[in-house]
Amino acid sequence: MKNDRRQRGVTTASALLGLLGVSVLAGAGVVYQYGAVTVYVEEKKPGGERVRLWVPGVLAPVALKLVPDEELRLPPEARRWMPALRAASEELERVEDFTLVDVQDGREHVRIEKRDGALVIDVVSEDETVHVSVPLRVVVSVARELESASPQG
Amino acid sequence: MKRIFPGLLILALAVALAPRLAAQTAPAAKADRWLHVKVEDAKKGETVRVNVPLRVAEAILPAINVDVIKNGRLRMEEIHTHGVDLRAVLEAVRTLDDGEFVTVESQQETIRVSKEGRFLLARIHERGDQGEQVAVKVPLALIDALLSGEKDELNIAAAIRALNELGDEVYIAVTSPDETVRVWVDSKKAME
Numbered sequence A: 001m002k003n004d005r006r007q008r009g010v011t012t013a014s015a016l017l018g019l020l021g022v023s024v025l026a027g028a029g030v031v032y033q034y035g036a037v038t039v040y041v042e043e044k045k046p047g048g049e050r051v052r053l054w055v056p057g058v059l060a061p062v063a064l065k066l067v068p069d070e071e072l073r074l075p076p077e078a079r080r081w082m083p084a085l086r087a088a089s090e091e092l093e094r095v096e097d098f099t100l101v102d103v104q105d106g107r108e109h110v111r112i113e114k115r116d117g118a119l120v121i122d123v124v125s126e127d128e129t130v131h132v133s134v135p136l137r138v139v140v141s142v143a144r145e146l147e148s149a150s151p152q153g
Numbered sequence B: 001m002k003r004i005f006p007g008l009l010i011l012a013l014a015v016a017l018a019p020r021l022a023a024q025t026a027p028a029a030k031a032d033r034w035l036h037v038k039v040e041d042a043k044k045g046e047t048v049r050v051n052v053p054l055r056v057a058e059a060i061l062p063a064i065n066v067d068v069i070k071n072g073r074l075r076m077e078e079i080h081t082h083g084v085d086l087r088a089v090l091e092a093v094r095t096l097d098d099g100e101f102v103t104v105e106s107q108q109e110t111i112r113v114s115k116e117g118r119f120l121l122a123r124i125h126e127r128g129d130q131g132e133q134v135a136v137k138v139p140l141a142l143i144d145a146l147l148s149g150e151k152d153e154l155n156i157a158a159a160i161r162a163l164n165e166l167g168d169e170v171y172i173a174v175t176s177p178d179e180t181v182r183v184w185v186d187s188k189k190a191m192e
Helices: A002-034 A059-066 A082-094 A136-148 B004-025 B054-063 B086-095 B140-146 B156-165
Strands: A036-043 A050-056 A098-104 A108-115 A118-125 A128-135 B034-041 B046-053 B073-075 B099-105 B109-116 B119-126 B133-139 B153-155 B169-175 B179-186
Touching: A002 A136, A050 A059, A059 A136, A082 A136, A082 B054, A118 A136, A128 A136, B034 B054, B046 B054, B054 B156, B073 B156, B086 B140, B119 B140, B133 B140, B140 B153, B140 B156, B153 B156
Parallel strands: none
Antiparallel strands: A036 A050, A036 A128, A098 A108, A098 B046, A108 A118, A118 A128, B034 B046, B034 B179, B073 B153, B099 B109, B109 B119, B119 B133, B133 B169, B169 B179
């Protein structure tokens, strides 16, 4: 009787552990799918600041869901551009990797690329290095959320 | 219970990776066409390169609904053409026979506008060492597409679609000692 109960306990614990493992794996898969928003800023001067930010992209739409609707309301002028932003991001996701904009002068090099499902902005100048990467899937989700938030006023 | 774990594991992996696998195994679509813009300013040592997949432009236009552009159409009343009926001019040009129909010669420059085969051409030749040379090539199919909407609008979405169907072509070329500008369409995602 005691052995039976212990056996059942071990089985339940194993099942819970297994489910936890599977959930973690599925969660990791979702995070991998959405990619991560990354920001890197480095000031090129003695004692200059260096900022690194890594946020799983899946958090952006989740965070927006938590923000009250009235806080998400954009001015009408900005809101009108959300469908275009969403359409552009959706279509960019389907296009192969490419350089959208490349501006180079003697002091600065700015490059905006579509790379591995993300919009990547790189700025290298005499003063600083900036790298921003935003997964297009995140842009689509955010644009969709902002678009669906009821209009201001 | 142990037998369920591999199943759950496979299920979790399938859920996580399905969209990526689907994207990878999707049939190859028609090759993309690209609109390129290159501006080189020798004086400032600056180079600007822009590459836009035409299908992205095509997808964005219907989603833009602002005063000037709605559903991929540009409303004529919103653009200032200094009293010139742009649509009437384009319609007139479309029906002209081949030949040069505008020539302006002055001390500073020569401007020529002509129709040659499938194209409307405009050339500006500025005199002097610092003079600018401008060549603009507009396919008639593009004009047809622009005029395919209602009378008070230009159909920009149709024009983009037309560009997508036309061959590789340089549409705008500006050359001066200090600056060169080129706008063209081809099937290469990167510039030479």
